[in-house]
Amino acid sequence: MEQKNLVKKIFTEVINPGNCFHCGLCVGLSKNLFKMVDTNKGPIPKLIRKPLKRDISSLKKIVHACPGRGVPYDHLSQNLTTLKKSKLLGNYNYLYIASANSNLIRENASSGGLVRSLLIELIRSKKVDYACILDESKKTILNFDLLVTRNINEILNASQSIYQTTPLLHKLKNLKKNKKYVFVGLPEHVASLRILKVKYPKEFSHIKFLISIYSGTNMYPGAIEFYLKGNGINNINDVKKIHWRYGEWPGMLRIKTKKNKILSLKKFYYNYLIPFFISKNCLITPDFTGELSDISIGDAWSPQLENKGHGYSVAITRSKIFDQILNKLNVRNDLYLKKIHLKNAVRMHAHMIEFKKVGSYLRIEKLKEKGPVPLYDLEPSNISWMRKKIELFIGLIISIASNKKAKNLFSLFNSNLMGFVFKIIRQIWKSISKPTKRKGLDNIRIIKIKNKRLKEFL
Ligand SMILES: Cc1cc2nc3c(=O)[nH]c(=O)nc-3n(C[C@H](O)[C@H](O)[C@H](O)COP(=O)(O)OP(=O)(O)OC[C@H]3O[C@@H](n4cnc5c(N)ncnc54)[C@H](O)[C@@H]3O)c2cc1C
Numbered sequence: 001m002e003q004k005n006l007v008k009k010i011f012t013e014v015i016n017p018g019n020c021f022h023c024g025l026c027v028g029l030s031k032n033l034f035k036m037v038d039t040n041k042g043p044i045p046k047l048i049r050k051p052l053k054r055d056i057s058s059l060k061k062i063v064h065a066c067p068g069r070g071v072p073y074d075h076l077s078q079n080l081t082t083l084k085k086s087k088l089l090g091n092y093n094y095l096y097i098a099s100a101n102s103n104l105i106r107e108n109a110s111s112g113g114l115v116r117s118l119l120i121e122l123i124r125s126k127k128v129d130y131a132c133i134l135d136e137s138k139k140t141i142l143n144f145d146l147l148v149t150r151n152i153n154e155i156l157n158a159s160q161s162i163y164q165t166t167p168l169l170h171k172l173k174n175l176k177k178n179k180k181y182v183f184v185g186l187p188e189h190v191a192s193l194r195i196l197k198v199k200y201p202k203e204f205s206h207i208k209f210l211i212s213i214y215s216g217t218n219m220y221p222g223a224i225e226f227y228l229k230g231n232g233i234n235n236i237n238d239v240k241k242i243h244w245r246y247g248e249w250p251g252m253l254r255i256k257t258k259k260n261k262i263l264s265l266k267k268f269y270y271n272y273l274i275p276f277f278i279s280k281n282c283l284i285t286p287d288f289t290g291e292l293s294d295i296s297i298g299d300a301w302s303p304q305l306e307n308k309g310h311g312y313s314v315a316i317t318r319s320k321i322f323d324q325i326l327n328k329l330n331v332r333n334d335l336y337l338k339k340i341h342l343k344n345a346v347r348m349h350a351h352m353i354e355f356k357k358v359g360s361y362l363r364i365e366k367l368k369e370k371g372p373v374p375l376y377d378l379e380p381s382n383i384s385w386m387r388k389k390i391e392l393f394i395g396l397i398i399s400i401a402s403n404k405k406a407k408n409l410f411s412l413f414n415s416n417l418m419g420f421v422f423k424i425i426r427q428i429w430k431s432i433s434k435p436t437k438r439k440g441l442d443n444i445r446i447i448k449i450k451n452k453r454l455k456e457f458l
């Protein structure tokens, strides 16, 4: 009976209302109970057999660590020993700009190649035995899987950002308890693993380090096919290779077809795909940086750095060991490294931080009217009337763009034209909404709240 109730909880609170974060934990912790099934709303777990008594223990862990039920960030952050507190970026030790000095690493990187520089150092110094990273399967285009490796070449090759909802935790039970692993994931993957490490420290001590990449928006599958259609290619099987961030920073979407035709679109142009394919999970989480990681890494957006064209990452350390590793790599001249102030780190991503800290709260409030929502233990207060109206407008655009008929129509337009038009609209929109959003972020008060999700951890 208990097993049935636990499964029911996952379905009624998360899967049925569309709150699944596609993390794959359901599959990763249970024994052939769930299977991830591809849908046009991302990969979703499906029950493939009746739950039995012996599933209770793993089902309890899934219910505890499912990011679709929300995460008590403030409470869990107390498990990290950090020097400074920030409710915008998560608690931290230091903030840095970093860039790999190795051309081999940096030229293929999403930003400064920091993630792979750290993974290589962790393996070489034997701090971990394996890195767990998302990689594209060699044979099938747009088919991604977890790669567990200690091979430096494989780590080097798994660069770039994959802007598609995809599971990462579906192979957790295959990891060996007597080995040490580092995971690279999105904020939701990292939050889920941190919950397991906090709740079941002995059982998950083999997962040694958690590296989070920043995640603003992610997309459902279909975005690349939509882009191809606008370029006269109707079959994904005609594609040989996809690079999401090709060439010098910030990089471009580059697609090579089997007939050696090259399609490419600047990073800021292919953002036009976002309103059509934005995934719901990135709209209902306040976590942009991966606040429960040991180190978080994003793009160091700033006009000065962007003009250099050389990739730079921004890093937030939350565990002392990563400050030590960064400094060691810097002394060895493997890494350019510079400390920055909180103000600078926030300014780099002010728009997206606001989108998460204020926007996600407003979106969740609206969804509450329809059914269960993820519960967090922090919320913004004093949100202006104007900001609420802006959110209504954003919601309207997304609901129109994600409609099937609108997608069919817009997929016929040339992507360079769409990208150009979108960039102009985005700039105009940003300049209109910036004063309200900036003022909101400057005045933002984030307060602690109590709810039943937090109580599960007390
Ligand atoms: C969906 C998504 C949204 C993002 N949004 C933002 C944003 O709004 N602002 C920002 O500053 N940065 C964002 N990032 C992070 C940014 O694109 C870079 O990943 C980050 O700067 C690290 O760059 P790097 O050069 O150090 O990484 P690299 O050295 O190039 O290594 C990249 C690592 O990321 C892993 N990876 C790639 N895609 C995924 C994925 N989908 N899930 C899990 N692991 C993955 C790879 O396996 C690899 O280990 C986003 C990334 C993704 C995937």
Ligand code: SF4
Binding pocket: 010, 014, 015, 019, 020, 021, 022, 023, 024, 025, 026, 027, 045, 062, 065, 066, 067, 068, 069
């Ligand atoms: S968010 Fe993860 S754990 Fe929760 S239902 Fe979805 S796949 Fe399962």
